[in-house]
Amino acid sequence: MRAHANGSAIPYLRLAWIAVAASVACYTARLMIMQRRQEASHTALRALEEKFHKAFKVSPVALAISRLANGCFLEVNDRWLEKFQSTREQLIGKTSIELGIWVDPNERMRFAEEIRKKGSVRDVPFNIRMAGKISSVLASGELIELDRAPVVITALLDVTELRNATQQLQQVQKMELVGQLAGGIAHDFNNLLTVIKGYAELSRNRDSHATMTGDVHEISKATDKAAALTKQLLAFSRRQVLQPRNITMNSMISGIEAMLRHMIPENIELVMVLAHDLGTVHADPSQMEYVLMNLVANASDAMPNGGTLRIATRNLDLTSAYPERDFEIPAGRYVILEVSDTGTGIAPEFLGRIFEPFFTTKEAGRGTGLGLSTVYGIVKQSGGYVWAHSEPDAGATFKICLPRIDQAADEVALQALATPSVLGGNETVLLVEDDSSxxxxxxxxxxxxxxxxxxxxxxxxxxxxxxxxxxxxxLLLTDVIMPDGSGKDLAALLRDLRPRLKVLYISGYPHIPSAGVDTMDFREAFLAKPFAPADLAGRVRETLDQE
Known part of the structure; x- marks a missing residue:
């Protein structure tokens, strides 16, 4: 027995029940605290799961959860559905192999094996099928456990546009480098041809022997053929001399229509679709004629069994930049010339190389591989763009895009200056040429x-x-480009000393903007290498006689 404070006795049994009740109360309190903590933990976990689910769902990166064993999809996010243009029902429960995602199914096996070994992989490049197209992606994967089974969280980053942009830049840089090389070779080669042709002509004039004259004539013919090749190289490298005028493509086409019809066989139908309100462009008409005839000849060759060859013109107004295969056309006002055929087409693996010099799909002996590269050079030098669309056995379409101007077309063609009847003279000529030969x-x-x-x-x-x-x-007779400056700068300095001085430029490498010669009026004062002695004498006399 134990006494109360007031002295009364308390039974031990009652004390025992009080102790038990206190213990139960404490235990209950602990349980309640633990339960509340668990509820708070579950609430936090649910909140975290919801945040993860939202992040997974709205991630800008395509994400998927799949079984490691077979690639069966358990969950995908919205970006994944968007990229593959599928619904969740179409993907969940199916494997990536069943869905035909992998271009090479063995790559999926290698990807899974890497994850199994390392636990995670980062930025592995693959080609996969997205929405019916083959795309380049960087794939990353993380191995986790879900319901005691290994699963993979896969992230795909589509780098197709980046890859294409990189390839476009590489193609442009390659074309520029090849152009510089071609121009340099043409320049040096033209100097050699000038010497060969010049001395051959001088020998022919001195020796009247029939056999010798015939041999020299063959040498001269060979140099002319070589000069034609170097001219094409200069056109590709955008370093030839152009004589631009304000023209309409329709007038140019009409002027050579009869010639075009003679170029193609009777089993090919020539269709003209020329816009009646076509704008004006600033271009060299003879070079544009060459461009059109080259494209028509190629189209004709692509239709050995006949077909339709279509030439069309139209205006084009771009309010924003227009992306093409290897470049981007800026916003602006343009004139489009199209040449299309219904022939054999161009294989995809060749389409990116057709403008390279010496590249040809024709059989040996049927082409030099310089035709389209020359077209490319002329169009680029004229400030325009050229590209092609084609599929095998579905024909090809070549498009020329030139800037449109607000000025009217020139009404009268520039007439070539007649060769003077008297070539000689007694004037003094200051000759400036760094090549000693x-x-x-x-x-x-x-x-x-x-x-x-x-x-x-x-x-x-x-x-x-x-x-x-x-x-x-x-007269100042000067090379355009010299080691210590340009012929244009030299002419300006000498005219300060001798204001009445006339100038005639000669070069095999004339059109180089960095040398400040792109604005010279070569129509009145230029002779391209290689040249014959009579051509040089005629041009000198012509320049001296001009007022």
């Missing part, structure tokens, strides 16, 4: 036509001679 040849040619020649190997030497020479110098 060409310089010696030109000196001999001009001396043969009775001109007085003062020669210099550089612009610096030419200025010194011009200051020292006491008599009048009537």
């Amino acid at each position: 060409v310089r010696e040849l030109v000196t001999k040619i001009l001396a043969q036509y009775a001109y007085r020649v003062v020669s210099a190997a550089s612009g610096t030497e030419a200025i010194r001679l011009a200051r020292q020479y006491e008599s009048e110098i009537h």
Whole structure:
């Protein structure tokens, strides 16, 4: 027994029940605290799961959860559905192999094996099928356990556009490098051809023997053929001299329509669809004629069994940039020339190479591989764009896009200056040419036509001679590009010394904007290498006689 504070007794049994009740209360309190903690933990876990689910669902990266064993999809996010243009019902429960996602099913096995070994992989490049198209992706995977089974969280980053942009940049850079190489080769080769052709012509004029004359004639013909090839190389490299005018493509097409019809066999129908309100472009008409004839010839070759060849023109107004295969056309106003055929088409693996010099799909002996590269160079030098669309056995379409201008077309074609009847003279010519072989040849040619020649190997030497020479110098005959500057700059300096000085430019490598010669009026004062002695004498006389 135990006493109360007031002295009364308390039974031990009652004390025991009080102790039990207190213990139960404490245990109950602990349970309640633990339950509340668990509920809080479950609530936090549910909140975390909801956040994860939302993040998974709205992620800008395509995400999927699949079984490691067979690739069966358990869950995918909205971005994945968007990329594959599928519904969740179409994907869940099916494997990636069943859905035909992998271009090479063995790659899926290698991907799964890497994850099994390492637990995670990052940025593995694959080609897979997305919405019916083959796309380039970077795949990352993480191995986790779900319901005691290994599953993989896969993330796909579509890099198709980045890959295409990289390939486009590489293609443009390659074309630029090849163009620079082609232009440099053409320049040096033209100097050699000038010497060969010049001395051949001089030999023919001195020797009247029939056999010798015939041999020299063959040498001259060979140099002309070689010169034609270098001209095509210069066109591809965008370093040839253009004589642009304000023209309409319709007038140009109409002017050579009869010739075009003679170029194609009777089993090919030629269809013209020319816009009646076509705008004006600033381009060299003879070069545009070459472009069209080349495209027509290629289209004709692509239809050995006949078909339809269509030439069309139209205006095009772009309010925003227009992406094409290897480039992007800026917003602006353009004129489009299209040449299409119903022939054999171009294989996809060749389509990206058709404008490369010496690349041809024709059989040996049927083409040099310079036709389309020349077209490319002419169009690019004219400030335009050229591209092709084609599928095997479905024909091809080539499109030329040139900037449209607000000026009217020139009404009268520029007439070629007639070759003067008298080629010689007694004027003084200041010859500036850094190639010694060409310089010696030109000196001999001009001396043969009775001109007085003062020669210099550089612009610096030419200025010194011009200051020292006491008599009048009537003509500056200068190379366009020299080691110590351009012919244009030299002409400006010498005209300060001799205001009446006339100028004739010669070069095999004339059109280089960095040298400041792109704005020269070559129509009145230019002779391209290689040239024959009579051509040089005629151009010199012509320049001297101009007012």
